[in-house]
Amino acid sequence: MSNELNSEQIKLTRSEAREQAFMLLFSKSFDDEPLEATIDDNSEMFEGGVCGYAQSVVSAIEDKKDEIDAEISKFLKKGWTISRISKPSLAILRLAFYEIKYLDSVPDSVSVNEAVELAKKYTIDESKFVNGILGAFIRSNEETK
Numbered sequence: 001m002s003n004e005l006n007s008e009q010i011k012l013t014r015s016e017a018r019e020q021a022f023m024l025l026f027s028k029s030f031d032d033e034p035l036e037a038t039i040d041d042n043s044e045m046f047e048g049g050v051c052g053y054a055q056s057v058v059s060a061i062e063d064k065k066d067e068i069d070a071e072i073s074k075f076l077k078k079g080w081t082i083s084r085i086s087k088p089s090l091a092i093l094r095l096a097f098y099e100i101k102y103l104d105s106v107p108d109s110v111s112v113n114e115a116v117e118l119a120k121k122y123t124i125d126e127s128k129f130v131n132g133i134l135g136a137f138i139r140s141n142e143e144t145k
Helices: 002-010 014-028 035-045 052-063 065-074 087-102 108-122 127-144
Strands: none
Touching: 014 035, 014 052, 014 087, 014 108, 035 052, 052 065, 052 087, 065 087, 065 127, 087 108, 087 127, 108 127
């Protein structure tokens, strides 16, 4: 019985896996360690360790961080820079931009909704900011299709 319970606990929903990815990205924003070290350092925080989805997404985001940040910058108000965005909101935006741009398996609306929910949970009143940036990004993508 306890084995069955254990296996159920470590099977994550996509939302939970996305939350792990967010937490890893947020943690990574405080250090210059290699990504593997950040994952190892944080794996004990998650029952069952870091899931495959979170590891692969965070690794891909780290590889494309400059490109993703350049995309985010296009949608900031005049005078704003990436460094002005709070660390939690930036981690959320990087995750959502990556999913929207590179993961066809995740509908844009799901990425936006999940990002807004993460912002409601982990930021102080920045969910509208996150939603606005992502909405502008999606509208821009639709115009170029």
